[in-house]
Amino acid sequence: MDILNKIKARASENKKRIVLPEGTEERTLRAADEVIEKGLADIILLGDPKQIEEESRRLVLKNISRAQVLDPKKHPQKDEYIDLLVELRKAKGMTREEASKLVENPLYLAVLMIKSGDADGEVAGADNATGDVLRPAFQIVKTKPGISVVSGAFIMILQDKNFGENGIMVFADGAVHPNPTAEELAEIAVTTGQTTRNLLSFEPRIAMLSFSTKGSAKHEMVDKVVKATDLAKEKDPSLHLDGELQVDAALIPEIGRKKAPGSDIAGNANVFIFPSLETGNIAYKLVQRLAHAEAVGPVLQGMAAPINDLSRGCSVNDIVNLVAITATQAMGK
Known part of the structure; x- marks a missing residue:
């Protein structure tokens, strides 16, 4: 068994909750469907539920209905995440109004879910620049104790x-x-x-x-x-x-x-x-x-939680592999 299959086997033995903030992006949806089919992780998709449903139907995806879909603009825990973000960033002068806007950004919402214990890891970057993926991670999850560099x-x-x-x-x-x-x-x-x-x-x-x-x-x-x-x-x-x-x-x-x-x-x-x-x-x-x-990679290391960044030129297979890697990192954490 090659190393990637070993990683996938480990991931499937103890499924982790991996949040995909680019939930309406086509490659991400195809990868999520495959991850669910193979039992590599429990998937949380962020995005407009109606758009995700329409895209899944267009792409003839059979497993997306088993993912948790969360609308960044309206969901039951929105106020809770706003409070958390204000508390975490109060030293930087974060206001509730600013936090309310940021929580609707899927990249911020994904990291807040991890910080709250509602997700175990994140994979993003198919549709966003590396800086945009990592900025909320640095602000909210931060680095491991004793580690200053990612x-x-x-x-x-x-x-x-x-x-x-x-x-x-x-x-x-x-x-x-x-x-x-x-x-x-x-x-x-x-x-x-x-x-x-x-x-x-x-x-x-x-x-x-x-x-x-x-x-x-x-x-x-x-x-x-x-x-x-x-x-x-x-x-x-x-x-x-x-x-x-x-x-x-x-x-x-x-x-x-x-x-x-x-x-x-x-x-x-x-x-x-x-x-x-x-x-x-x-x-x-x-x-x-x-x-x-x-x-295979890059596998980001040094963060206090598993957060991994894709290339915007990534394939569906790249996303599947990185979800399995992120899930395995979450086991180690």
């Missing part, structure tokens, strides 16, 4: 099973934070280790990547990775990680033994932490295209 991990499914964990590797950050400090890079390493354990059920072996291996080069960019490695070990002593390592030393056993003798990560890594967003983003796309790897 990052995006990509699950790389390689054809060559000799690399990583039987062909599975995790790359971070490839999606969110452009130039993390040493402290932020350490947090990215810790949360990526947690994502790997929770989502993929194998023990992470984390390489903190650089253009230097164990002092072979001197530069402030190398110093950042060295410091981040030490900080990550302090934050979570249970993690197996090492750095700084060049990518070949992290990936190829004989090179790892030569460049970093005595390291249990060198030549054996299954998780790569990149020193910047540009390096992570370039690397995952190169591996995806040149090695014909499947890149």
Whole structure:
């Protein structure tokens, strides 16, 4: 069974409530129908119930009637969510009038449902920009205790099973934070280790990547990775990680033994932490295209609840996969 099927099997064993705020969007509706049919999650659709019904009928969807449909403009808990938003944002001067308008925005309503315990996770972005999806998440759900930075991990499914964990590797950050400090890079390493354990059920072996291996080069960019490695070990002593390592030393056993003798990560890594967003983003796309790897994600990590952002060019299958991943993240939470 491949890794995505394993994730889906776990999701179906303990169904979570996943809210889809883009409830009238065609790909979202098709994905919701498939998720319900396969029993991967309990689906909450936000949108005009009449429009959702008409679209479902037009698309000949057979399972949408089993989703919970919530109208953002009028529903029984609207006043309750308005009160919650005013309380959460009172330090920022949030008025009840402003909150009343925001609660009618499906992206805000979805996050308020999670904060209230009425949903376990959210998937959005098929019809909205990343900033619009994440803004209410940062304002309302916020980050995990002890974590200040949100990052995006990509699950790389390689054809060559000799690399990583039987062909599975995790790359971070490839999606969110452009130039993390040493402290932020350490947090990215810790949360990526947690994502790997929770989502993929194998023990992470984390390489903190650089253009230097164990002092072979001197530069402030190398110093950042060295410091981040030490900080990550302090934050979570249970993690197996090492750095700084060049990518070949992290990936190829004989090179790892030569460049970093005595390291249990060198030549054996299954998780790569990149020193910047540009390096992570370039690397995952190169591996995806040149090695014909499947890149699943980004899986957002560091949030206090599972909230994941889609590409606006996503497919129905992408949404189904991300719903299953979000449901599995919710189990770990």
